[in-house]
Amino acid sequence: MKIAAVQAIPYAIPYRTPLHFASGAVHVADHVLIKITTDDGVVGWADAPPRPYTYGETQKSIVAVVQDVFAPELIGLSVFDREKAQAVMARTIHNECAKGAVDIAMWDCMGQILGQPVSxxxxxxxxxxxxxxxxxxxxxxxxxxxxxxxxxxxxxxxxxxxxxxxxxxxxxxxxxxxxxxxxxxxxxxxxxxxxxxxxxxxxxxxxxxxxxxxxxxxxxxxxxxxxxxxxxxxxxxxxxxxxxxxxxxxxxxxxxxxxxxxxxxxxxxxxxxxxxxxxxxxxxxxxxxxxxxxxxxxxxxxxxxxxxxxxxxxxxxxxxxxxxxxxxxxxxxxxxxxxxxxxxVPTVPGAGTQIDPEKLEKYRVD
The missing domain is CATH 3.20.20.120 (Enolase-like C-terminal domain)
Structure with a gap:
């Protein structure tokens, strides 16, 4: 039940209809998929959406902070050690979307291990x-x-x-x-x-x-x-x-x-x-x-x-x-x-965010 790997996978999917609003516009979902794998093979997923004009995060910054700053400290923790993980990530200021996605991926793992929907x-x-x-x-x-x-x-x-x-x-x-x-x-x-x-x-x-x-x-x-x-x-x-x-x-x-x-x-x-x-x-x-x-x-x-x-x-x-x-x-x-x-609400164990591997391979940009 320990975290064995934390990955940040950048990908890009275009919008058919861009959304325009006062602080900017979104034409492409250039997001980061967070993948947490435990030592017994359970995989948790979450999505981190960069909003540089709102929070200052970009696709590259999310990848960097997750892989270079968070991952070395999180690997080895139990996926149930949520507050420890929160404390680790809180040492880095801002980066809210990166932190939120890591937390959700941990909950996804927890639900699967316990055989319960996260909701x-x-x-x-x-x-x-x-x-x-x-x-x-x-x-x-x-x-x-x-x-x-x-x-x-x-x-x-x-x-x-x-x-x-x-x-x-x-x-x-x-x-x-x-x-x-x-x-x-x-x-x-x-x-x-x-x-x-x-x-x-x-x-x-x-x-x-x-x-x-x-x-x-x-x-x-x-x-x-x-x-x-x-x-x-x-x-x-x-x-x-x-x-x-x-x-x-x-x-x-x-x-x-x-x-x-x-x-x-x-x-x-x-x-x-x-x-x-x-x-x-x-x-x-x-x-x-x-x-x-x-x-x-x-x-x-x-x-x-x-x-x-x-x-x-x-x-x-x-x-x-x-x-x-x-x-x-x-x-x-x-x-x-x-x-x-x-x-x-998904009724499967975990968060219900199973990823299509072929689509991920198609849209990832790393």
Whole structure:
């Protein structure tokens, strides 16, 4: 049950439909697949998505930190020594996505060794997660047509609208068109990816007040401290911390100092171990959470489903689980299915992230 090898395998899969948003755009999933092998041959998998414009990590930096810094210290530990592994990785600052993927791969190994689904080990609250789909920068009518298509084909009734454009009227128009076209029963929320100033965000909130949107994620840069806190105090809907809360400590800081009153939890950056701590903090503080998306592949999406369905607090809201649909291909051996607006939790031992070796060989770039 000891870790015998830790590998970081870079790969690249193009997107059929690139996603554009305030802090950048994604055209290719140039991710890193993390593979942990135990001394008795059990293999755990996880996906690490670089986001250089958000967290500073690149594909090359993830490979380097995992293979050169983490692996020498992790080899020889039991895969059950999660806190020891967390302590080893915590000595290196930042690198959240690399750390999160290593943690998930360890949990995958643990589940297989114990013969249990990881979602059961984490809490086993429910057997599915409702799906929210992210809509990127497009003209308002195109966004509505996309949303109607996803509702018709997959039963999805929750949508995140990527905003943060200039002028802000483009985003207000998109929100109005979506609300009018989808009706009041569909949940819509916004994510500005820090694209506005606090004053611009306040004006958007004023203009969309009657649309019934449920929350606004990262309206401005959290370092705009006074403006951000004014937004949180005055907004009728929750202000969510995402990029400004990439780990437990910063999530606690944003909530306790009034920088946000809701949290996005992403397994791609805090794994399962630290994500559970973030959720426990949020629940104790009376703060809502939802499972966010790092523009994940199916491998990353499985991790989000496994974690989100395990806990009551994360399963209350739809998770952002569908943007893999825009990819040209994927690495998962058993493709995910969205039915009636939800994804079922894997019932096999481990995390359910078995990799197709032929596809990995096709897309790896090392």
């Amino acid at each position: 059961t080990l984490l809490g086993g609250y429910t057997d599915h997660m409702r799906v929210s789909h992210m809509l990127g920068f497009k003209p308002a009518q195109e966004l509505l047509d996309l949303a109607l298509g996803f509702r018709e084909q997959y039963g999805i009734t929750t949508f995140k609208l990527k905003t943060g454009r200039h002028p802000v009227g483009l985003d207000v128009e998109a929100a109005r068109v979506l609300r009018e076209g989808l009706g009041p029963e569909v949940e819509i929320y916004m994510d500005a990816n820090r694209g506005w100033s606090a004053n611009q965000a306040a004006e958007v909130l004023r203009q969309i007040a009657e649309l019934g949107l449920t929350f606004l994620e990262e309206p401005d840069d959290a370092r705009e401290v006074l403006g951000r806190r004014r937004l949180v105090t005055q907004s009728a809907i929750p202000i969510t911390a995402d990029e400004s809360a990439p780990n437990l400590g910063e999530a606690a800081r944003e909530i306790l100092t009034g920088g946000a009153n809701m949290l996005a939890v992403k397994t791609a950056r805090t794994g399962f171990t630290e994500s559970a701590k973030v959720v426990a903090f949020a629940e104790a503080a009376g703060v809502d959470v939802y499972v966010g998306n790092q523009i994940d592949t199916q491998v990353g999406t499985v991790a989000s489903v496994v974690f989100g369905a395990a806990l009551a607090h994360t399963s209350r809201r739809a998770g952002e689980l569908s943007n893999f649909l825009d990819m040209a291909d994927d690495l998962l051996a058993e493709p995910l299915q969205i039915r009636d607006g939800a994804i079922a």
